[in-house]
Amino acid sequence: MKNKEEKIAKNRSLDITAQVLIKKALKEGIQTAWDRLELQQPQCGYGELGLCCTNCNLGPCRINPFGEEPQKGVCGATADTIVARNLLRMLATGA
Secondary structure (H helix, E strand, O other): HHHHHHHHHHHOOHHHHHHHHHHHHHHHOOHHHHHHHHHHHOOOOOHHOOEEEEEOOOOOEEOOOOOOOOOOOOOOOOHHHHHHHHHHHHHHHHH
16 A cells, blocks of 8 residues: 555655655545546546637637637627637736
8 A cells, every 4th residue: 555655645746745745635535626627527628628618608719729619709709719718818817
């Protein structure tokens, strides 16, 4: 069990101090962000590419990354616009 915890901790962080805390959380059964991420798998392909827009109440709009329809959201936003909006929104909120 110790080797398994060690391997998981090293896989989750390069920081030695963080690895100590990760191992402690594993031993005590405390759920971490990594555990919650695993529970969310598989992730939405549109969201992973940044091609999902939830900025208004008419969405979510999803742009097809393979050149087929839809190529624009309800508001007319293209894939580039949606990706830029999502990136700027995350940067502005500190995500």
